Amino acid sequence: MSFPTFTFVQGAWFFLAFIPLVVLYFLKLKRPRVEIPSLALWQSVVNDQRVNSPFQRFKRNLLLLLQMILLLLLILALMQPFISAGPETTDYLPVLVDCSASMSSVVDETGRTRLDVAIEQAQGMIDNLRGEGKIALFSFASGGRRITEFTDNKRILSRGLEQMKPTHRASKLDEVLRMADAYSRTAPVEKVVVITDGNLNDRVDFELPFELDIQRVAEGGDNLGITEMSARRSGPQTWDIFVRISGSSEDPLLGDLKLFQDGRLIGKEAVSASTEDAERIVFSVDTDKEALLQALLEVGEKDSLSIDNQVWLTLPKPRPLRCRISPELYSWQHAAGVQSDVDIDAAKDPTAPEYDVIISDSEDLKGVTAPVNVYNGVVPDDLSDLISVTDVDVASSDIQIVDWTRTAHLLRHVRLRDVQIGQQTAYAEGATSQDLEERGYEVLIHGASGPLMLQRRRGLETDYYFLFNTDRSTLPYRIAFPILVSNVIQAGMSQASLSEISASPTGVLPPLNMEADRQYKITGPDGSSDTVNSTSTGRLTGVPAATVGKYDIYDDGELVASVGTGLLSQLETSLAPVEELKFTEVEVRTDTAEMVESDLDLWWSLAFAAFLFLLLEWWYFQRMKTEVTA
Amino acid sequence: MADSKTQLTPLFSNSILNRIERMRLSPLRRLTNRSRGEHLAGKGGSSTDFADYRDYAAGDDMRYVDWNIFARLRRPYIKQFLHEEEMHVVIVVDASTSMMFDDKLLRARQLAAAFGIMGLLNVERVSVYAQHQQEGAAWMLPPGSGRPRIQQLLSFLENLGGGGSIPIEQAIQTTLRFHRGRGIAILLSDFLTFSDLTRSMNMLFSSGLEVWGLQILADSEISPSLEGDMRFVDSETGETLDITNAGELLGLYQQHRDWHEDTLHQQCRSRNGRFASISSSQTLEQILFDVLSRKGWVLR
Numbered sequence: 001m002s003f004p005t006f007t008f009v010q011g012a013w014f015f016l017a018f019i020p021l022v023v024l025y026f027l028k029l030k031r032p033r034v035e036i037p038s039l040a041l042w043q044s045v046v047n048d049q050r051v052n053s054p055f056q057r058f059k060r061n062l063l064l065l066l067q068m069i070l071l072l073l074l075i076l077a078l079m080q081p082f083i084s085a086g087p088e089t090t091d092y093l094p095v096l097v098d099c100s101a102s103m104s105s106v107v108d109e110t111g112r113t114r115l116d117v118a119i120e121q122a123q124g125m126i127d128n129l130r131g132e133g134k135i136a137l138f139s140f141a142s143g144g145r146r147i148t149e150f151t152d153n154k155r156i157l158s159r160g161l162e163q164m165k166p167t168h169r170a171s172k173l174d175e176v177l178r179m180a181d182a183y184s185r186t187a188p189v190e191k192v193v194v195i196t197d198g199n200l201n202d203r204v205d206f207e208l209p210f211e212l213d214i215q216r217v218a219e220g221g222d223n224l225g226i227t228e229m230s231a232r233r234s235g236p237q238t239w240d241i242f243v244r245i246s247g248s249s250e251d252p253l254l255g256d257l258k259l260f261q262d263g264r265l266i267g268k269e270a271v272s273a274s275t276e277d278a279e280r281i282v283f284s285v286d287t288d289k290e291a292l293l294q295a296l297l298e299v300g301e302k303d304s305l306s307i308d309n310q311v312w313l314t315l316p317k318p319r320p321l322r323c324r325i326s327p328e329l330y331s332w333q334h335a336a337g338v339q340s341d342v343d344i345d346a347a348k349d350p351t352a353p354e355y356d357v358i359i360s361d362s363e364d365l366k367g368v369t370a371p372v373n374v375y376n377g378v379v380p381d382d383l384s385d386l387i388s389v390t391d392v393d394v395a396s397s398d399i400q401i402v403d404w405t406r407t408a409h410l411l412r413h414v415r416l417r418d419v420q421i422g423q424q425t426a427y428a429e430g431a432t433s434q435d436l437e438e439r440g441y442e443v444l445i446h447g448a449s450g451p452l453m454l455q456r457r458r459g460l461e462t463d464y465y466f467l468f469n470t471d472r473s474t475l476p477y478r479i480a481f482p483i484l485v486s487n488v489i490q491a492g493m494s495q496a497s498l499s500e501i502s503a504s505p506t507g508v509l510p511p512l513n514m515e516a517d518r519q520y521k522i523t524g525p526d527g528s529s530d531t532v533n534s535t536s537t538g539r540l541t542g543v544p545a546a547t548v549g550k551y552d553i554y555d556d557g558e559l560v561a562s563v564g565t566g567l568l569s570q571l572e573t574s575l576a577p578v579e580e581l582k583f584t585e586v587e588v589r590t591d592t593a594e595m596v597e598s599d600l601d602l603w604w605s606l607a608f609a610a611f612l613f614l615l616l617e618w619w620y621f622q623r624m625k626t627e628v629t630a
Numbered sequence: 631m632a633d634s635k636t637q638l639t640p641l642f643s644n645s646i647l648n649r650i651e652r653m654r655l656s657p658l659r660r661l662t663n664r665s666r667g668e669h670l671a672g673k674g675g676s677s678t679d680f681a682d683y684r685d686y687a688a689g690d691d692m693r694y695v696d697w698n699i700f701a702r703l704r705r706p707y708i709k710q711f712l713h714e715e716e717m718h719v720v721i722v723v724d725a726s727t728s729m730m731f732d733d734k735l736l737r738a739r740q741l742a743a744a745f746g747i748m749g750l751l752n753v754e755r756v757s758v759y760a761q762h763q764q765e766g767a768a769w770m771l772p773p774g775s776g777r778p779r780i781q782q783l784l785s786f787l788e789n790l791g792g793g794g795s796i797p798i799e800q801a802i803q804t805t806l807r808f809h810r811g812r813g814i815a816i817l818l819s820d821f822l823t824f825s826d827l828t829r830s831m832n833m834l835f836s837s838g839l840e841v842w843g844l845q846i847l848a849d850s851e852i853s854p855s856l857e858g859d860m861r862f863v864d865s866e867t868g869e870t871l872d873i874t875n876a877g878e879l880l881g882l883y884q885q886h887r888d889w890h891e892d893t894l895h896q897q898c899r900s901r902n903g904r905f906a907s908i909s910s911s912q913t914l915e916q917i918l919f920d921v922l923s924r925k926g927w928v929l930r
Contacts, residue, residue: 031859032859034863035862036862037848037851037866038866039867039871041883042883043824046879
């Protein structure tokens with residue numbers, strides 16, 4: 001508890017009113033006149049009294065004392081004293097309020113959520129604004145959003161707090177900290193306050209330029225939620241559906257998991273999960289067409305977070321993988337031909353505008369696209385100044401693979417040792433692999449004098465570059481080659497969602513293949529609608545999906561597709577706070593801060609006390625008056 | 631002398647008067663005038679009270695030779711008798727306004743009459759000086775002696791009114807401007823004055839007067855019952871004094887009153903006098919026949 005401070009300190013000037021009060025009191029005091037024979041004795045008595053206790057008259061004069069107390073209380077009330085419930089906000093202070101999904105969890109029986117508590121805490125800071133202090137409000141989940149500019153207008157700030165709603169997104173601190181950092185360049189910011197439940201990634205890729213005060217709100221109750229949902233094709237028209245259930249408490253929580261296919265219940269399982277033991281449920285679904293699945297978790301009253309109880313997943317219509325392979329790449333055609341459900345187009349010119357996989361010996365794809373592109377014996381044009389390729393005699397030279405990235409998707413289970421290559425790649429003078437990385441390329445296979453295979457990601461597309469021609473190596477004759485081709489096919493199927501598909505978390509909808517250059521209207525689960533145009537290739541991308549639920553896509557009022565999202569965040573479902581955030585150079589503890597309440601105003605207490613003293617004074621005056629009269 | 635059926639004076643009853651007539655003042659020292667009176671002087675005189683013998687000296691009155699002694703011792707001795715001289719009784723009555731509270735002046739007039747009667751019946755020269763500021767009223771009864779003077783004394787005191795703001799010290803000085811003669815000065819006052827009485831007392835003493843101070847206070851002065859804030863108004867001067875929470879000052883007031891009384895006592899005693907403080911609520915009988923009698927002021 002701190003000492004009271006005053007909002008209106010200038011009110012202390014009113015203490016000068018004590019002077020006229022005392023003067024007027026003694027001037028206006030109505031004393032009963034008593035005639036006595038002589039003042040001789042009384043004069044000496046009074047003189048003696050004044051000498052011995054000059055202030056006695058003040059002390060003994062109860063009426064004056066009451067009046068002085070009354071005036072004192074009134075002046076103190078006028079000065080608007082208050083007991084600060086927390087530190088005063090006297091500087092420019094960005095306040096970052098966590099609005100992630102876990103902030104929706106209920107913290108008490110009244111139904112208050114963590115976000116409600118956080119907003120109360122932020123309101124306390126706003127109430128504590130003093131002097132030149134200004135606050136800027138930010139909300140964040142997976143991204144950041146500025147709610148207000150730096151302002152000391154408490155009404156604007158309070159209105160900004162009212163705008164804060166819980167999102168269905170996982171929390172990520174980096175972006176909003178960068179926003180705060182950008183704002184700190186426009187105002188002298190020394191400290192940033194983050195009000196969160198601590199349900200954050202413990203590693204934050206950000207270099208703190210200011211002091212970070214992380215205030216953790218109270219933790220809520222237990223939670224059970226779906227943290228993962230995926231499907232894997234187990235047959236031509238059969239899918240295995242995997243649903244992972246996680247809990248936030250040490251004791252297992254029970255619930256029922258239901259699976260709906262296009263609104264029809266097709267499976268139900270009792271589930272239980274705790275922090276230590278998640279449960280994974282597998283359903284089998286047969287479908288020969290596109291299907292919309294919904295996993296719904298039903299938990300009792302103990303579930304404090306409801307938005308992680310449903311996940312939507314769209315199963316694509318089964319079809320073979322469309323693979324375009326250059327006509328001269330016989331080895332690739334042969335290896336891919338043995339894979340099931342693969343349609344290979346090895347014609348001179350492409351027969352379709354879009355494929356799932358393109359394996360080409362030229363960088364010119366002739367106007368077709370695919371999410372997975374494999375270039376054989378091609379050096380990207382933008383790397384021609386860094387890498388050179390020359391033919392060598394295999395018999396006279398020993399060009400071998402030195403190392404490769406075994407975890408790369410394409411090179412899994414591929415053993416490349418002892419593969420001989422008839423072309424030699426070399427870095428230009430002074431060039432290193434770092435130069436390649438700076439241009440967006442990652443080296444997957446290292447040769448003795450230069451890179452042999454590169455990978456580049458371009459949005460949803462991935463390009464793989466074999467800088468040497470595989471046909472000028474012993475690779476096609478190794479067991480590793482069909483495995484490599486199989487990996488390529490799997491990558492293509494995965495990209496095309498033909499073999500595996502995972503439910504999409506909130507944020508944006510997964511890319512959809514629609515008709516080219518058309519306008520679609522997307523209606524969200526909360527009733528909101530948005531209009532998005534498809535690309536020239538028929539891709540519908542970047543559709544925002546902030547809320548968990550089903551999104552219907554309309555083309556001229558006709559429902560053409562439905563997709564759904566889920567929270568799907570192990571971190572959010574766990575509701576577990578991190579104790580420490582690791583930044584680039586420092587670590588910040590996420591201590592649970594005491595609730596910052598509003599300042600305790602004392603003026604009304606003082607005013608009430610003054611009223612009581614007024615009554616007391618009135619009673620005393622009346623009593624004294626009665627005695628004198630008697 | 632007093633007739634029980636006819637009231638001689640409104641100041642007191644005949645029965646009290648009868649008792650007063652049998653009383654005499656009892657001065658501590660015999661300060662007398664040389665003129666004959668009924669007070670026995672310490673020196674030799676011609677009264678019937680034997681005092682001493684001394685050798686005969688030429689020129690002595692032969693009538694005072696003790697012939698019985700001469701017959702036995704063959705030497706003449708003169709018989710000496712106590713000399714009876716006249717004593718002044720000066721009664722100073724404080725008749726200022728302050729004495730007009732609670733029968734203080736009445737009690738002073740009664741006592742003055744009583745002392746005066748005692749003096750007159752004892753062949754003393756009695757004079758009364760009353761200090762007041764009443765226009766045209768008598769303020770002095772000149773010295774006189776003898777029983778016939780009693781009527782004048784009573785008449786003077788019966789008609790004595792009060793008023794004014796003459797303090798007691800000024801009253802004493804005024805008295806001494808008119809009075810000549812040794813004896814007793816009886817001061818009947820409340821002695822509530824802002825000034826010091828030492829000078830006045832010295833003047834009385836140096837004038838051959840034994841100072842008897844009798845302080846007459848009202849009960850409201852001896853034990854005031856006051857509470858709260860009030861404004862005191864001096865009855866004589868009209869001056870005011872604001873008192874805050876008088877109840878808490880009563881203790882201090884009593885201390886000052888005691889100290890004032892002790893001072894007066896000391897001033898009288900140091901001048902071979904007497905001092906007593908009485909309440910105006912006490913009856914005359916209580917004062918005369920009890921208080922003053924026990925203190926030796928009067929003899930019965």
